[in-house]
Amino acid sequence: MSLLSNTAILLGKELRTEFRSRELLTTTAVFILIVLVLFSFAINPGTEEAREFAPGLLWLAILFASSLMFQSCFLREQTNDTLSSLRLAVSDPFAIFLAKLIANTLFLLLTELLMLPFFAIFYNIPLWSKLPFLILVLFVGSLGISIVGTAISAISAQARMRELLLPLLLLPLLTPVLVVSTLVTASLLDREPIVQWKGIGFLAVFDLIFLTALWLFGEYLLEE
């Protein structure tokens, strides 16, 4: 059984269980919305200040919401020890990671796309003309967050102080992604928008490096 077919089967399972319970999607969407609403009161919409700070706020909201998502990513596999049955069933344990990180990226992207209209309204920033590039940045940034988050989730799920461990490991590792994603988004939302291809390239390379590391060492993260 190939890695890809195992991944596709597991991805189907991830999507089915999530769309049945809607636990992660609801939590992340509500969290991002609350953060955006709260900060919109602190910043004057439509001003230069809003254009300057809004991208950072958007990515902070995405980061915190995604950490909620990762908290339960592998933890839900522990309820009935389903991680063990998966490890027994798959030919390559990387399929478990790959399915989870694809599902996390999809959930994150879906939430972000749902939140973009609210972001545009609350901060009075027109997004329509920059939408394709903005989606590209959201994709490479969210993919990076998901790759690192899924790996850390596997580590923290087996630890005693998991609630503390996840953000403690996640935040330092994701700092480069957050800084670059914020800078690229900020220059896209500028009055004279620029697509920072170097930044997007950096995010793509970050994703590739961490995905390779996960492929090489992921099996050890699943061991008891």
Added chain:
Amino acid sequence: MTALRIPPTGLRFENVDKRYGGLFALRRVSFEIAPGECVVLAGRNGSGKTTLLRVAAQIVKPTAGKLSFPGAGSPSSANGRPGYVAHATMVYDELTAEENLLLFAKLQDVENPAARAEELLREVGLMERRDSLVRTFSRGMRQRIAIARALIHRPSVLLFDEPATGLDPPGITWLAHSLRELNRAGCTVLMSLHGESEMSALATRAVQLDAGSVVADTQSGASLHSILTFGSA
């Protein structure tokens, strides 16, 4: 139960140690189970039975020593992998009984997964609840679906950790009957049990663990009875 399709496989532990920090869960465990044998693991709580079964299932890596599967079945092929029933059900509460079986059948490349899932649902008596979410099941029904999941890929080695947990008397009779048939078909069985029951009647040999070490290994009827009943040979 369906007859085995691959040559039977044995199980060999060679000086297996499993340590969690400073605590030895298993200490120099060595014994071999011949293909087609049915062995009961006995011992008090915390004696290492579950750890030994998890090592045999390859979920836990031994700290030292070696585990091997002598015989023709390769552990890397799907049905060369052991079928394992643990304390936890190892199935998804948010999926239906059928979806769970289909998931594990497809992952293990089982031929005609839908037919195999249906066959097992019928055998474990859950055909009428095939479309119900597992979270709506009683403890006994969960145990039945757990057993079905372990058998989905027609394994040649079965590892059962107190498999009668949660089953009602007819369920225990059904399980004992199914295990007997599988064993007759060539399946190697290693199961942990407490006390004598219909299940223990299947065993031809008992291995007793204490503090992670093998303290008794017997095939004699009287000693086997005494290990299962009184905890010593």
